[in-house]
Amino acid sequence: MDAMITAENLTKRYGNRAVVDDVSFTARPGRVTGFLGPNGAGKSTTMRMLTALTTPTAGRGTILGRTFRDLPNPGRHVGVLLDASAQHVGRTGRETLLLSAQLMGTGPHRVDEVLDVVGLTAREASARTRTYSLGMRQRLGLAHALLGEPEVLILDEPANGLDPAGIRWMRNLLRSFADGGGTVLLSSHLLLEVEAVADDLVIIGNGRILARGSTEELLATPGTQVRSTDDGALAGALTGAGHDVVRTGAGLSTSATTEEVGGLALAAAVVLTDLRPAASTGLEELFFDTTAQHGREEISA
Ligand SMILES: Nc1ncnc2c1ncn2[C@@H]1O[C@H](COP(=O)(O)OP(=O)(O)OP(=O)(O)O)[C@@H](O)[C@H]1O
Secondary structure, X not given: OOOOXXXXXXXXXXXXXXXXXXXXXXXXXXXXXXXXXXXXXOHHHHHHHHOOOOOOOEEEEXXXXXXXXXXXOHHHOEEEEOOHHHOOOOOEHHHHHHHHHHHHOOOOHHHHHHHHHHOOOHHHHOOEHHHOOHHHHHHHHHHHHHOOOOOXXXXXXXXXXXXXXXXXXXXXXXXXXXXXXXXXXXXXOOHHHHHOXXXXXXXXXXXXXXXXXXXXXXXXXXXXXXXXXXXXXXXXXXXXXXXXXXXXXXXXXXXXXXXXXXXXHHHOOOOEEEEEEOOOOHHHHHHHHHHHHHHHHHHHO
């Protein structure tokens, strides 16, 4: 299927510092794409370039094959949630939505529909947004994004300020949006938060793409750690079956799956005392390394 969101060599420089550096990725329909990176990695800037709020220094972003600026009535195609605190605090939630509904030409009935979808009560909707908690602002921001019945959602840290139940609710909502054929790009600085909902991941650090691919692929932990009553015999059985084996301080580390190890141990009549998938994924390490590096930079700056 065609990509619905495309970043092509997007670059943003402030002075001579590239905060987004040659970033390319796609987000496809029917899938949730998680945009991951530590604070300051360039996620917001990338999303702002995709939605024409920031002009790229180089490269371009397209949505449904066009730049955001070239989309007719963009709110009917792309729902955007970038800064939930940016709403006019003197208006009520309902007024905010009604105004946008009018601009987009959706008709006022849609306002009640989206309020219902995001779980804001009539009473909450008639309070001024100044009085809203961050979680309520996120819900209103999401209601706003959904208002025009878009095919594409671009959401910057939508889980910020939500409690665990709210985060689960948000996940379900994004899942069903994608299952209905929609395209979702959502950013987060928390791997665990995104891992649970994203089909694909784009990982960014210091403005550059670090990794990109399906969540399954990127989080796959190849290999197994195993201990047995006879590691020598087990290592022999594993190498005999064509698997790589390394002796570690705590038994064996092998490229075989846990099931393969179990099967070979059974055939070789070796008793296993510990069997587990290889620890910590490369992705997690990559992600935390970048976070740590970034932290050091901040301290020395
Ligand atoms: N208008 C600007 N002028 C100068 N530097 C900027 C500007 N906007 C953003 N930056 C810098 O660009 C870098 C990337 O910021 P950005 O907000 O895109 O990161 P992020 O990944 O969204 O982080 P966060 O999770 O903290 O929002 C940061 O170091 C930020 O200070």
